[in-house]
Amino acid sequence: MKNLLIFILLFSNSFANNQIAVLKTKIIKDIANILIKKKIIKVYVSDPDFYDIFHINKHIVKADGPTQANLILTNNSLKYAKLKNKPCIISTNYQDYKNHTSIDIGAFFWQKGRPNIILNEKMLKQKHITLPKQYDQYAE
Amino acid sequence: MIVKIFLYFILVFVSADMVFASDNINNLLNEYAQKADLSNQTKMESAGFLIVYTRQDLDKMKIKSLKEIIEKIPFIRYNEDNAGLTSPFYSPYQPAPSDTIRVYINDRELVTPFNGNALKLFGQMSMDFIDHIEIYMGTPSQTLGIQPAWITIKCYTKDPKREETNLIGTSAGSYGTKDIYAYSAKKVNNLSYLAYLNNRDLKREKIYHNSDALSKNKNITNFYGQIEKNGLRVEMQASKGSMDNFMGSSYNIDPKSVYTDFDYFYTGIYYTNSDKTLKAYINFSQDNTKHYDSSKSILGMLALSAYSVYTYSDSQTSMKEQSSDAQVYKILKTDKNRFTFGVQNRYKHFKIDNMRFGNIYIQNSAHYNKEYILSLFAENNYLINKSNMITLSAKVNRNIENGEVKDYKTYSSRIGYIYNNKNWTSKTFIFIGEFVPSMKILFTNRVFYHQSKDPSKDKQMAFATKLIHKSKNNTTSLLYGHTIVKDQVYFDGLGYKNLKDNYIADTLSFRNTYSFNALNRIIFNAWIDGTYKQGNSFENAKKYYGGAISFFNTIKKFDFYNSLLFKHWQSVNKDGWNLNSTVTYRYSRNLTLYVKGENILNKALKSNYYVVNPLNRTINYLKNVNSIDRRFWIGLEYQF
Numbered sequence: 093m094k095n096l097l098i099f100i101l102l103f104s105n106s107f108a109n110n111q112i113a114v115l116k117t118k119i120i121k122d123i124a125n126i127l128i129k130k131k132i133i134k135v136y137v138s139d140p141d142f143y144d145i146f147h148i149n150k151h152i153v154k155a156d157g158p159t160q161a162n163l164i165l166t167n168n169s170l171k172y173a174k175l176k177n178k179p180c181i182i183s184t185n186y187q188d189y190k191n192h193t194s195i196d197i198g199a200f201f202w203q204k205g206r207p208n209i210i211l212n213e214k215m216l217k218q219k220h221i222t223l224p225k226q227y228d229q230y231a232e
Numbered sequence: 233m234i235v236k237i238f239l240y241f242i243l244v245f246v247s248a249d250m251v252f253a254s255d256n257i258n259n260l261l262n263e264y265a266q267k268a269d270l271s272n273q274t275k276m277e278s279a280g281f282l283i284v285y286t287r288q289d290l291d292k293m294k295i296k297s298l299k300e301i302i303e304k305i306p307f308i309r310y311n312e313d314n315a316g317l318t319s320p321f322y323s324p325y326q327p328a329p330s331d332t333i334r335v336y337i338n339d340r341e342l343v344t345p346f347n348g349n350a351l352k353l354f355g356q357m358s359m360d361f362i363d364h365i366e367i368y369m370g371t372p373s374q375t376l377g378i379q380p381a382w383i384t385i386k387c388y389t390k391d392p393k394r395e396e397t398n399l400i401g402t403s404a405g406s407y408g409t410k411d412i413y414a415y416s417a418k419k420v421n422n423l424s425y426l427a428y429l430n431n432r433d434l435k436r437e438k439i440y441h442n443s444d445a446l447s448k449n450k451n452i453t454n455f456y457g458q459i460e461k462n463g464l465r466v467e468m469q470a471s472k473g474s475m476d477n478f479m480g481s482s483y484n485i486d487p488k489s490v491y492t493d494f495d496y497f498y499t500g501i502y503y504t505n506s507d508k509t510l511k512a513y514i515n516f517s518q519d520n521t522k523h524y525d526s527s528k529s530i531l532g533m534l535a536l537s538a539y540s541v542y543t544y545s546d547s548q549t550s551m552k553e554q555s556s557d558a559q560v561y562k563i564l565k566t567d568k569n570r571f572t573f574g575v576q577n578r579y580k581h582f583k584i585d586n587m588r589f590g591n592i593y594i595q596n597s598a599h600y601n602k603e604y605i606l607s608l609f610a611e612n613n614y615l616i617n618k619s620n621m622i623t624l625s626a627k628v629n630r631n632i633e634n635g636e637v638k639d640y641k642t643y644s645s646r647i648g649y650i651y652n653n654k655n656w657t658s659k660t661f662i663f664i665g666e667f668v669p670s671m672k673i674l675f676t677n678r679v680f681y682h683q684s685k686d687p688s689k690d691k692q693m694a695f696a697t698k699l700i701h702k703s704k705n706n707t708t709s710l711l712y713g714h715t716i717v718k719d720q721v722y723f724d725g726l727g728y729k730n731l732k733d734n735y736i737a738d739t740l741s742f743r744n745t746y747s748f749n750a751l752n753r754i755i756f757n758a759w760i761d762g763t764y765k766q767g768n769s770f771e772n773a774k775k776y777y778g779g780a781i782s783f784f785n786t787i788k789k790f791d792f793y794n795s796l797l798f799k800h801w802q803s804v805n806k807d808g809w810n811l812n813s814t815v816t817y818r819y820s821r822n823l824t825l826y827v828k829g830e831n832i833l834n835k836a837l838k839s840n841y842y843v844v845n846p847l848n849r850t851i852n853y854l855k856n857v858n859s860i861d862r863r864f865w866i867g868l869e870y871q872f
Binding site: 111112115116118119122185186187201202203204205206207208209226227229230 | 256257258260261263264265267268287288291363390391393394395396397399821871
């Protein structure tokens with residue numbers, strides 16, 4: 093696969109896109125492992141930029157709907173605020189997160205050309221989740 | 233001393249990489265940022281030999297203007313002309329070739345019709361709205377723009393979807409320089425926008441000739457905006473400024489007042505379909521310039537007849553320039569083949585409202601002020617098997633010039649072969665092409681030097697090959713190029729002519745990039761360029777060589793960029809050593825502070841100037857001038 097890199101770059105961006113999806117999935121899995129104490133995490137995605145995270149890691153599976161999910165990735169948090177199954181909601185848009193800090197447990201978004209993570213200290217306390225040390229810098 | 237400083241850098245940063253090896257999530261985020269860099273969506277590997285400055289690189293470097301990027305390109309140097317404007321190939325009295333560097337912002341080439349490329353206008357302008365930069369060197373692909381160039385710099389603007397911010401930044405620099413900028417970039421539903429505004433009061437080092445202070449100060453306000461929805465993008469740029477023009481044209485290098493006031497406006501509409509196989513655009517730009525030049529003694533002279541000359545001590549030129557580009561570009565793809573073809577045209581027009589030398593007004597006697605270029609191009613990339621690819625491209629341009637100037641027709645074509653296996657890649661290209669003199673050459677040749685014959689197009693043939701070895705953390709490459717230039721345009725004191733002799737340029741470049749991780753890497757490159765008359769050998773060549781070592785590092789909340797460039801230039805007595813450093817402290821996600829030093833050692837390659845005074849047959853020299861000032865910046869950025 094590796095030796096095809098340059099040609100795939102010439103003809104399409106699919107190989108690069110796949111690498112990006114793998115990294116995105118790794119980051120989401122790392123965060124999910126802290127928030128959700130389950131081996132298999134059911135994720136519901138409503139932001140098209142994250143549709144590609146499935147079928148990469150066997151521990152991240154696609155939820156049939158928001159009511160089946162342990163984790164929701166969305167840029168419209170309000171829509172999923174009153175779900176009875178109370179999934180962890182991670183916003184993919186900073187403004188959406190800022191507006192809904194009582195709903196979102198975290199955010200994973202692009203800002204100023206960099207990918208960012210925020211973990212909502214208040215919500216983490218409510219859910220009695222302690223962050224590993226390496227995540228301290230992301231708690232706000 | 234220089235070596236000691238760099239050994240210190242190597243020690244500090246290499247050991248820091250080992251001590252502060254980043255934790256897992258931080259590494260993942262940075263690796264994600266690197267892999268998802270927008271350059272991975274825009275770069276064209278088959279278009280030439282590529283150097284990329286990613287968003288992360290530019291953030292660490294805190295690039296202030298395009299001149300910093302130009303200085304880093306192998307085989308060339310950053311230089312300024314007698315007006316203190318960006319002109320990398322400046323040589324007194326010789327025409328600045330318009331086919332060497334062309335600069336693009338997204339799909340738009342920065343064009344000023346009279347000079348050809350617009351580096352003089354944009355070379356020292358702010359860059360804060362640029363996301364990443366791609367530099368394509370040598371054997372120009374026919375898909376890169378209407379008029380070919382040996383070095384194509386493609387600057388891509390920040391992507392609103394990746395920015396999602398309102399930001400204000402300010403900085404202060406040596407000699408009283410002040411810079412303030414703000415931008416807002418967001419995506420709202422399907423619509424995204426970027427709006428950027430900057431004012432830079434750039435104070436340059438004063439140069440003294442006798443007791444006269446020569447100024448290169450510039451004050452420029454620059455707006456850039458774009459709105460995008462469903463593949464349709466509207467761009468707009470407006471700039472206004474005043475630039476002190478350094479020596480001006482005075483025979484005795486004693487300018488009294490020499491400056492250019494300008495305003496520039498650009499707008500364009502760009503369409504790309506969803507699978508990026510169809511692109512079309514149309515754009516328009518206009519600039520107005522008013523240039524005033526006066527000197528304490530004589531500024532210049534005009535020949536009124538064979539026996540009498542008129543001398544003057546001031547001159548003024550007001551010019552309006554307009555250009556418009558349009559292109560339609562289609563890609564047909566199959567599993568093994570990609571065929572690209574298109575049609576494009578460029579319209580260039582200038583109008584001199586006022587050209588006064590002392591009390592004499594000069595008319596455009598050649599009635600020449602328009603150039604229309606129609607261009608057809610096609611490129612085919614064919615994948616023979618998983619390791620071998622060939623690329624073929626061709627372009628035909630028809631330049632229609634008005635007035636008495638003759639029309640030109642140019643052809644260019646390129647054949648390339650790319651080989652790739654697990655660790656090795658090679659790219660080999662052969663290019664044959666023709667280049668048309670700029671409108672400035674064609675105009676001044678007729679109007680100022682009263683020549684009835686226009687210079688011919690110059691012809692170039694090039695062979696270039698690059699071998700790349702890649703391993704997990706290391707990429708090493710070796711590039712060799714051999715170019716033959718025929719009919720090169722030069723100034724002989726009476727007008728522009730074509731050289732009778734063919735000239736050869738041989739170039740060799742080595743580059744190594746070692747990445748410790750996604751956050752830390754070292755780049756080393758070394759190169760040599762020799763130019764000589766065909767028939768002579770490389771030993772007799774005018775030789776230029778240089779090298780650079782650059783460190784990109786992140787330690788905790790600090791970003792570091794350090795680079796040392798070395799250049800040996802045939803026409804400059806002392807070799808240049810240019811040390812640049814930037815330290816950025818990310819205090820919080822919203823606040824960033826930085827300090828930056830350019831040409832810290834004050835040993836960057838100097839520039840030499842001379843002016844011939846034909847009245848008393850003397851030559852006035854101005855030597856060892858800094859084109860890159862020793863400058864320190866302190867700045868901050870706040871997003872809200």
